[in-house]
Amino acid sequence: MVGPLVRPELRAWTARWSEALVAVAILLAGSWLALRGGWFFAALGAIAVVVGLSLLIGALRRMPFRRRIDAPGLVEVDEGAIRYFGASVLGGEIALRDLVEIRLLRLKGRGHWRLRSASGEALLVPVDAAGSDALADAFTALPDLDMGAVSAALAHVADQPDAVRTVWRRPG
Incomplete structure (x- = not known):
């Protein structure tokens, strides 16, 4: 049996950066096309x-959400609702329109999103559960959400043992 031709570290790095690499390739191809001469190619390249x-920009904003899957369960974002199917704990569902607060906290050494609805129900979703990278796209639909603050909170939750950060509250 022949081993893989690509080193596992390189494969993991390209998998993590694949979306950004494709965007850079499109950017470079557009630049090359714009410099071919003539107004038509310049407009097409632009x-x-x-x-x-x-x-x-979108790939770099979603980058902190792409993590190795270490937590049990599955996250699904479908038709304006976030669903978490827990393997060892109860899961649940919360609609984006009912969401009033997003907190990022660390429980038992693992980062979790705490999503709270208008009725007071809360849903805990591990940041490293399968499918949790889809939360980046779901969160961008929320009014006045600063993705920079969300990315910074994700970076700090791994460093601090008992971190709790409110990253978003519904305005009004």
Whole structure:
């Protein structure tokens, strides 16, 4: 049996950065096309550069959400609802329109999203559960959410043993 041709570290790195690498490739192709000469290629290249740049910004904002799967359970975002199917604890569902607060906390050495609804119900979702990277797209639909603050909170929750941060509250 022949082993894999790509080192596991390189495979893990490209898997983590794949979305950003594709965006950079589109950005570079657009730049190359814009420099080919003529107004048509310049306009077509400029469009590709704008698309590549917007994809790169989105990829970099979602990067902190892409983690190795270490927690049990599965996160699903579907039709405006966040669902967590827990393997060892109860899961649940909360609609994005009912969401009033998002906290990031550390319980038993593991980071969790605490999503609270208007009725007071709370849903704990591990940050490293399967499918939790889909939360980045779901959170961007919330009014006045600062993805920079969310990314910073994700970076700090791993450093502090008993970290609790409120990253978003519904305005009004």
